[in-house]
Amino acid sequence: MRLPDGATQTHPGHTTSMDIATGISEGLARSVVAAEVNGKVIDADRPLGEVAPELSKSADGELDLRLLTSRDSESLDVLRHSAAHVMARAVMRLYDGVSLAFGPTTEGGFYYDFDVNVPISEEDFPKIEAEMKKIIKDKEPFERFLLDRDEARKLCDDLDQDLKVEHIDTGLAEHATVSFYRQGEFVDLCRGPHIPDAGKIKAIKLMSVAGSHWKGDVKNRPLQRLYGTAFFDKKELKQYLHQLEEAKRRDHRVLGRQHGLFAINPDEVGQGLCLWLPKGARVRVTLEDFLRKELLQRGYDPVYSPHIGRVELYETSGHFPYYRDSQFAPLFGTEVGGLLDAWSNRLEDGSLDSDGEDKLMAAIEALGVELPNYKLSMSVEDKRRVLHDWQLANERYLLKPMNCPHHCHIFKAQARSYRQLPLRLFEFGTVYRHEQTGELNGMLRVRGLTQDDAHIFCTSDQVEEEFRATIELTKFVLQSVGLDDYRVQLSLRDPDSSKYVGSEDQWDAAEGALRGVLEQSGMNFNEEPGEAAFYGPKADFMVRDCIGRSWQLGTVQLDYNLPERFKLEYNGKDNQAHRPVMIHRAPFGSLERFTGMLIEHFAGAFPMWLSPEQVRVLPLSDKSLEYAVAVAKQLDEAGLKVTVDSSGGKVQAKIRNAQLDLVNYMAVVGPKEAETGQIALRDRIDGDLGSMPIAQAVARLTEEVKNRTVRQAVKVE
RNA sequence: GCUGCUGUAGCUCAGUGGUAGAGCACUUCCUUGGUAAGGAAGAGGUCAUGGGUUCAAGUCCCAUCAGCAGCUCCA
Structure with a gap:
């Protein structure tokens, strides 16, 4: 065995990871959750000699052992999987005739699917949780045992677990032996691994209940799915619940309505059809103007095509x-x-x-x-x-589901020479997709959306440079809106499949070029073999927002298919017809989705340059209204988005409303300001900034817009 | 599309089979103020839609539509 610090130990085959931990210290043994051997996570109490044959060999034949404690990220999955068993055990104690389906872990926790006769509702959660806590308190171990197929089948049959029997017959048909885990009276067919005993689970919570189907197929029997989550520590659970609340507070559908950004009226306008209200539209126009200017500077040609x-x-x-x-x-x-x-x-x-x-x-x-x-x-x-x-x-x-066919015909509308390549055609193109009803979600998933779409037609030799430029553009766009935590997912072809369009040479060259560009750029990226579309490899930007959620936004996709289908050609140096390569790319993805994401990221409080209302002028009373209007005119002429609060209330109320409306700056004006030609500026974040000449305030505010300053501090009570 | 939950004023939500409610927002009036809520009055409803049960339905039942959560899908 080799430990992470490089020390090697020799042990007989029946030694377990737990034994080795005990050999190091009692304290370590108490905190061990599982072990990782040659990259595979296993139960801490499995004899290592038994595990070894299942593992991939390390270079020098040693077994690399890592003891996993609650501090290692792999441990949480093991814990939650065990928590799923505990939940299943509790449910079986409380209900009769429960058939178990599957109980995997998910990103935030775990679930288990059951076939139970009675509907389980959230009102039942306390008693299930109480039963789970009892099980946890007993600290019973998870014991693994192996059975051959016939024995396993018989065991599940005896336990009346018909779904497990079916799974052994179908899903596990290739396996000669299958593993089970026993915990007290509860026995479950399971691959593992599990924590040593249930006592390691320090915090659990049932989250929700939903319907599902056996093996995810709607034709199969309906099941009830209980979602839960578990942690090593009550504090972590609290933190997780807080993050969920935070996400709820930032819900763009709620904020969008509250702040008059967009509206969706399914009954009278249509499901998934987003109405951009004036304030939301201002954010969009800012984004469009920003990107349009960039694209024009970066050698793109604007085009338009019908709906x-x-x-x-x-x-x-x-x-x-x-x-x-x-x-x-x-x-x-x-x-x-x-x-x-x-x-x-x-x-x-x-x-x-x-x-x-x-x-x-x-x-x-x-x-x-x-x-x-x-x-x-x-x-x-x-x-x-x-x-x-x-x-x-x-x-x-057809209402267009994509812009590319139109753009292909724009390419075809004129004779093309290699001298014109790369040809970069861009359009804020609105497309319509009849998304399934269950998929619609505010602005994030709609049926009519506008892509910041462009198609680059180029030679194979130009792919690398175009890809580099596109990556640069996307990085610039994300950085400009204050998103700096992202990685790129590079989807490559499955080497064993023949479903792909384009020659193997082309793919090799393109994938190599994409990988090379990403490596040179020093960006965080991972490769996903087999995830490419049939028509070409692609790179997707996965962006994390300020509360750690991941969004797939921009995308760059190579396409060998459409140039073929549309028989696109250009005249080469050799005076022969050649087929161009096409690159689809969209740094925002869609304006709807991108804006929705920004609303959540900023919790509705846009940075100055994106804000739909940058300044609100607050007259102290009607007596100062005239001056307020004059001030607003000057700010407007300086290019700022400004409004005047002419309501009759006290200035305190006007400030409160402006704060709640997330206006970036307030300009309080009374007789004193009117006399001296000043305004009293108040920052949404930092509060009163004192009186200053209008010109000084304009300089300060326009500078913040010009620099696209993103001040993350968001205070919403 | 599937499963579960939900649908009452512009918004957030109360409502026990027997006269439709509150807060905020809105309108009007009073108030004219110095950095997060001044006061009063008023208007606003086919209780999602369509059936059924009942002397009587916002309330119970069925169907449809829509929303939410999850599942499946996503060029």
């Missing part, structure tokens, strides 16, 4: 009908169009009988359309072709 396009456009791109489920239904030039569309779909899924077919024939005839080539005796394929031919001849449009 709809012929269905054939998306048939060429491959988006239709492949993604039909997440697109709005096509728009038809005639009433018959919709009928034929439904007809074709029913032919495809086989739900059209000859009776229905006759009725459809009669219906279109009544509408004055004839399909002389349509014969009842034809194959389904031929019938659909006839219908499709009719549709081709008659216009069908």
Whole structure:
């Protein structure tokens, strides 16, 4: 065995990690939660000789042992998995006829799926938690044992655990032996690892209950899923709950309504359709202006394209009908169009009988359309072709789900020479996607969204440089809004799959170039083999906000597919036609999502440069209103977003309202200021700054805007 | 789309089968003030929608729609 400090020890095969810990000190042994051997986390009380054959070998054949305590990040998962068992045990004690499904850990805790006859509600949580605490107090150990398949099957059958039996028969069909863990009367089929005994769990809480399905498939039997979380320390649980509260307090849907940023009216406007109210729109305009200016400086060409396009456009791109489920239904030039569309779909899924077919024939005839080539005796394929031919001849449009097909045609609209490459076309393009109802979420997931979309058409040789420039741009954008904690996820192809478009050489070169750029940039990035889209590798920016939540924002994607499908060509140095490579990129992602994220990140308190209301002038009384309006005019002329509070209340109330509205600065003006041409500036964060000449205040405020200063301090009671 | 929970004034929410409520916001009036809430009056409702049970339904039942949480999906 080799320990992290490099010391080596020799032990017989039955020695456990716990034995080694005891050998070092009693205190260490008490705090050991699990062990990591050659990178694999195992139970602390498993004999190392038994584990060794399952492990990957280290270079020199030694076993590298790390004893894990509550301080190691791997330990929390082990703890929570054990807590899931404790919860399952408690539920089985309290309810009859419980079938156990799976109980994994999640990012914030764990869950366990049960099949129970009675509905479990949050009101039942206290008694389940009480039972869990009893189990924890008993400090019983988790004991691992192995059974071969037949024995395991019989054990689960005896325990009336039919879901486990099914899992042994299907999911674990390849395994000759399977492991179980026993804790008192509770036995569960489980891969482990677990903590030595339940006493290590110092803090638990049940969080919620939700429905789920066996193996996540809606066709399977419904289950009840209990979510919980567990920690080594009550303080950590408290902290975690505080973070959840903090996230709730920052909910952009609540803040968006409170501060008049955006509105969604599902009943009268439509689900997932975001209305940008004036204040929210101001934030968006600032973001758009900022990015547009950057793009123009960085060699991009602005373009515009309409919101709809012929269905054939998306048939060429491959988006239709492949993604039909997440697109709005096509728009038809005639009433018959919709009928034929439904007809074709029913032919495809086989739900059209000859009776229905006759009725459809009669219906279109009544509408004055004839399909002389349509014969009842034809194959389904031929019938659909006839219908499709009719549709081709008659216009069908799609609300655009993506901008790229339009941009491909902008590329094609003119003859292209290698001298024009790279060609960078950008547009704040609004697209429509019929997201599933359950996915819609405020501004973060909507059905109509505007991408800060651009497509770069370039040669393979230019990919590396374009990628570098795009990464630089995205870094600059994130830094400008005060987001500096992020990493890049590089999605590469699965070497064992053949689903990919483009040659192997192209992929090798592109992946190498992307990796090289990321390495040179010194950025934090990780590679995800097999995660690439079929059409090319991609790099996604994963950004952490100020309370530690991770967001996927900007993206850069290489595409070998669309240039092929649209037969894009440029004339090379050799006077031959060549196919360009296409790069999709969006530093914001979508304006909706990005703004929603910013609202949460700043808890609604935007930094000066993004703020929809930078200054509010507060007249002491009506007597100073005239001066207040004059001050506002000067600030407005200096380019500041300014309003005047002309309500009748006292200045204290006006200040309170401005603070609650998260206005960056207040300018209090009374007779004294009017006389001397000054304003009394008050900072949202630091409070009263005293009186100063207007010019001085303007200089100070415009400087803060120009520098895009992000002052993180956010005080909201 | 699936499972569970929810739907009452612009917002946040009370409401026991028997006359529809509060706070904030809004309107008007009084107040004219110096760094986080001055006072008074008023207006505002098909209790999500459609059925059912009942002498009587915001309240109980069913369906639909929508929201929330989670699951599944995400070019």
